[in-house]
Every structure is written in C-alpha cells, then in structure tokens.
C-alpha cells in the first residue's frame with residue numbers, strides 16, 4: 001500500500017495511506033544501514049512517499065520502500081554536529097516565518113535560508129509575523145527590510161496571527177501546495193496554523209522572557225492537511241542550516257541578485273571579495289546589490305571557511 005509520511009519521531013513514522021487512514025510504521029533495518037552511508041540521521045522524512053506492508057501483528061506495519069524524492073531540505077542535526085537531518089521531502093514551496101522582535105530574526109538567517117532553498121530549487125515566500133508588536137519606528141524598519149527582498153523578486157507578506165491580520169493572503173499562499181513552514185523557534189509557526197485551521201490545536205508556547213527566544217515547542221516535523229487544499233509541514237524551529245554541499249564559489253550562484261551578474265566576473269571561481277574585475281562587487285558599489293545582503297554574503301563565506309577548511 002502507498003502512503004505519505006506525515007510524522008516522524010525517529011523510531012515511529014505515521015503514514016497516511018491512500019484510503020486516508022493513518023498507520024504507525026517502523027522501518028526495516030536495511031534503511032538504517034543505508035543511512036550511515038548517506039550521513040543523514042533520519043532515513044525517512046515527512047513528505048516521503050512510501051510503500052508500506054504488514055509483517056504480521058498489530059505493530060507489524062513497516063515501510064518497505066521509499067519513492068525517489070523530487071527534492072528535500074536538510075539541516076544540521078541539533079544533536080550530532082556534522083550529522084545532517086532531512087527536514088522534509090517532496091515540497092512545493094517554503095514559507096519562512098520571521099519576526100523583527102520576540103524573537104529577532106536576523107537578515108543573516110534569512111539569507112542563509114534563502115540560499116539553501118535556492119540550492120534545492122524550492123521557491124520561498126517570506127512572512128513577517130507579529131506585526132502587532134511593532135511601533136512606528138520598527139514598522140519603518142520592517143518596510144525597508146521587506147523592500148530588499150521584494151526588489152530581488154521574493155514575495156513578502158506581513159501578518160499577525162494574534163490580530164488575524166493578513167490571514168486571507170496567507171491562506172492563498174498555501175492553497176493547494178505542499179508547504180514547508182520554517183523559521184526560528186517562537187516566531188509563531190504553530191500559532192499561524194491554529195489561526196487559519198483551528199481544528200489542528202497545535203501546541204504553542206510563549207517566548208522566554210529571559211532569553212527572548214522560543215522554547216522549541218514543536219519537536220517533530222508533522223504534515224497537516226488543509227481543509228481548503230494542500231498541506232503544511234510544521235517543522236521544529238530551525239537552529240542551523242546546513243549548506244555543506246557547496247563549494248565556496250557556488251554560494252553566490254544561489255544568491256539570486258548575484259547570480260544575475262556574476263557571469264561578468266573576470267574569474268569564474270570569483271568569490272566577489274577583492275578580486276579584480278568583479279562584476280558582483282561592481283554591482284554592489286553601484287547600489288544594485290544591497291549592503292545588507294552583500295555583508296551577509298561575506299559573513300556566510302567567512303563561516304563557510306571556518307567550518308569547511310578542507311575546501312581551501
């Protein structure tokens with residue numbers, strides 16, 4: 001029988017079958033062996049299309065095969081540094097939920113995320129939540145950040161789950177798509193889902209008063225079906241994003257406004273730092289690439305060098 005993995009806890013997988021039933025499955029040892037080769041901490045991810053069969057007994061359901069993935073998105077595993085975890089598979093789009101305050105999402109984090117999604121060829125919509133918390137000054141700041149991303153072609157929405165602002169646009173963005181909902185812990189991913197689909201009753205939790213950060217309330221990725229069509233994968237707040245597969249000179253290929261100009265660089269492995277005749281640096285100096293984005297790019301490159309010296 002065929003089905004889609006709707007929840008993964010590491011040892012059990014909930015699979016929604018073609019007839020709409022949800023079955024708890026285990027995986028066969030053989031996947032675990034493959035897993036060590038692939039260096040992923042989870043061999044099966046939410047969104048995977050699988051074949052299941054019953055080997056006997058009430059706990060007898062096993063996942064016997066995984067269909068090839070159209071795509072998947074990976075993060076560094078929080079528990080084992082270096083090990084990578086598949087966050088979700090077969091997704092149509094990412095919706096990145098971010099907040100200016102409580103907690104603060106840096107543009108550096110946004111840029112890392114966009115870069116990763118771009119590398120996996122997954123379109124991303126940026127949604128600023130908690131706009132109800134912003135005073136005039138912060139509202140102005142929000143507009144200017146949104147402008148940076150709109151200018152390079154990303155869709156940006158402003159919403160407030162608390163005040164139910166922007167909800168119809170948010171619904172339209174999700175309709176009939178398989179969406180990975182991403183973002184730091186505490187930005188309101190689960191709250192947004194509860195607001196548009198109250199029957200889901202997802203667990204939510206206040207941001208810590210002490211650290212200003214989320215409490216990592218959602219611990220397992222889970223796919224929820226939308227009554228207006230489509231589904232959303234509510235994933236745990238993302239701490240880190242792995243971009244470990246790239247060569248340093250590839251980073252700018254996934255930075256969409258850099259990609260447009262980098263053909264003009266003199267060297268085809270140009271890193272756009274201080275190389276001569278660099279079209280990216282030229283575009284930056286001419287104000288065609290924002291200071292924020294360029295600075296974040298240099299930081300990503302630095303981090304990359306610090307963590308993956310073997311490239312040099």
Ligand SMILES: Nc1nc2c(ncn2[C@@H]2O[C@H](COP(=O)(O)OP(=O)(O)OP(=O)(O)O)[C@@H](O)[C@H]2O)c(=O)[nH]1
Pocket residue numbers: 129130131132133159160161162163183184185186187188189190191192203204205206207214215216217218219235236237238
């Ligand atoms: N002021 C305000 N608070 C909000 C809004 N949306 C969510 N919150 C609050 O933010 C806190 C965190 O929300 P969650 O929905 O648990 O956040 P999450 O992104 O699911 O977090 P994790 O599951 O840990 O990844 C809760 O106290 C929510 O009530 C909003 O639009 N405005």
Ligand SMILES: [Mg+2]
Pocket residue numbers: 189190191203204217218234
């Ligand atoms: Mg949550």
Ligand SMILES: [Zn+2]
Pocket residue numbers: 262265266270271272273275277278279280281
């Ligand atoms: Zn260059």
